[in-house]
Amino acid sequence: MSANPGDVAGLHPETRLVHAGTLRSQFGETSEALFLTQGHVYDSAEQAEARFLNKDPGFQYARFSNPTVAMLEARMAAFEGAEACRATATGMAAVTAAIMGQVRQGDHVVAARALFGSCRYVVEEHLPRYGVTSTLVDGTDLVAWREAVTPQTKVFFLESPSNPTLEVIDIAAVAALAKEVGATLVVDNVFATPLFQRPLQLGADCVVYSATKHIDGQGRCLGGLILASQAFIEAHVQTFLRQTGPAISPFNAWVMLKALETLPLRVRQQAHNAAIVAEWLAGRPGLSRVIFPCARNHPQAEIIARQMTGPSTLVAFEVEGGKEAAFRFLNGLKLIRISNNLGDAKSLIVHPATTTHQRFSSEIRASMGISDGLIRLSVGLEHADDLVADLERALAGV
Numbered sequence: 001m002s003a004n005p006g007d008v009a010g011l012h013p014e015t016r017l018v019h020a021g022t023l024r025s026q027f028g029e030t031s032e033a034l035f036l037t038q039g040h041v042y043d044s045a046e047q048a049e050a051r052f053l054n055k056d057p058g059f060q061y062a063r064f065s066n067p068t069v070a071m072l073e074a075r076m077a078a079f080e081g082a083e084a085c086r087a088t089a090t091g092m093a094a095v096t097a098a099i100m101g102q103v104r105q106g107d108h109v110v111a112a113r114a115l116f117g118s119c120r121y122v123v124e125e126h127l128p129r130y131g132v133t134s135t136l137v138d139g140t141d142l143v144a145w146r147e148a149v150t151p152q153t154k155v156f157f158l159e160s161p162s163n164p165t166l167e168v169i170d171i172a173a174v175a176a177l178a179k180e181v182g183a184t185l186v187v188d189n190v191f192a193t194p195l196f197q198r199p200l201q202l203g204a205d206c207v208v209y210s211a212t213k214h215i216d217g218q219g220r221c222l223g224g225l226i227l228a229s230q231a232f233i234e235a236h237v238q239t240f241l242r243q244t245g246p247a248i249s250p251f252n253a254w255v256m257l258k259a260l261e262t263l264p265l266r267v268r269q270q271a272h273n274a275a276i277v278a279e280w281l282a283g284r285p286g287l288s289r290v291i292f293p294c295a296r297n298h299p300q301a302e303i304i305a306r307q308m309t310g311p312s313t314l315v316a317f318e319v320e321g322g323k324e325a326a327f328r329f330l331n332g333l334k335l336i337r338i339s340n341n342l343g344d345a346k347s348l349i350v351h352p353a354t355t356t357h358q359r360f361s362s363e364i365r366a367s368m369g370i371s372d373g374l375i376r377l378s379v380g381l382e383h384a385d386d387l388v389a390d391l392e393r394a395l396a397g398v
């Protein structure tokens, strides 16, 4: 097996996504091979010993690593500009490992309160079970981050833009504060996608993805990615993953690896469609709020201009008339389907208050900006005119 001889380091992101990390077998295949194997055999007992001592390069067991998974990790690291990447079975496995791998009893975590429901569960309910306290803050308020810090604070965690309200946090400012107080910053970059926002370049220590979303982008497999410096991965992530076992299946890694080749094409087109849809929604009667990261009236437009190179493929909007009106609207759609997933080639829509954020009280939902009329739309690859026509028909029936 040989590594891709072409040095892709100085090449454009699109080129890196097609070529970086390729390991070619003796058969010289054009498309990366799927190594669907649990383990590997050794030529001798001595080689097995050397491999376990990390003195002999190669693979041992798919819970630790696998050639197809390694290709995905190397390609993603090259794209993100990270020294190292580790893949996991799901996005939540990535979030959990990135945070839990860093903390121990007595430590403290500060996180933005506008989080995806499961991320918030990990911070708010799971960590305290092991003696790790946490404080949730308004992520847009730098003073609140500073006031939440204690001598035990080890990790800052945020999502930007947030799910589902597309709230944007000043990553560089929060990263600077984290450094000042001796904490690390972990950023969930799912909504921005690796194409439109680079948290590591903004000063974050670690970036996590649900690869389930735009990276697969075609609704097939679950996966997660953790990107950071080699030192961070070795200190906090590597052993946690190896010993606790949230490994990605080689098959899922292969799907993600091939999907990376088309990521820029897909995400740029989806974001283009999302901008058309957001602009159309902004002028509609019956909607009280339309949130889209590149809209001029976005509350954090100035931060977006500094830290994002494109918008998102998601649009959030509020239907007047609360839950009943929102349900009538969703049920009136024909092309756009109701689903809690996002980042897909197919446009998907969800009512967060009764699905992804259902387990929170209405007070907590209100503090996260999630009203009963709020709807989250993930814009896909259909023609924008067909999406607008579907939305128009459904809105007329509300």
Ligand SMILES: Cc1ncc(COP(=O)(O)O)c(C=O)c1O
Pocket: 090, 091, 092, 093, 095, 116, 118, 119, 159, 163, 188, 190, 191, 209, 210, 211, 212, 213, 222, 223, 224
């Ligand atoms: C922002 C964010 N982070 C993490 C996740 C979890 O990803 P997964 O479903 O792959 O575990 C999601 C899933 O919706 C998400 O939206």
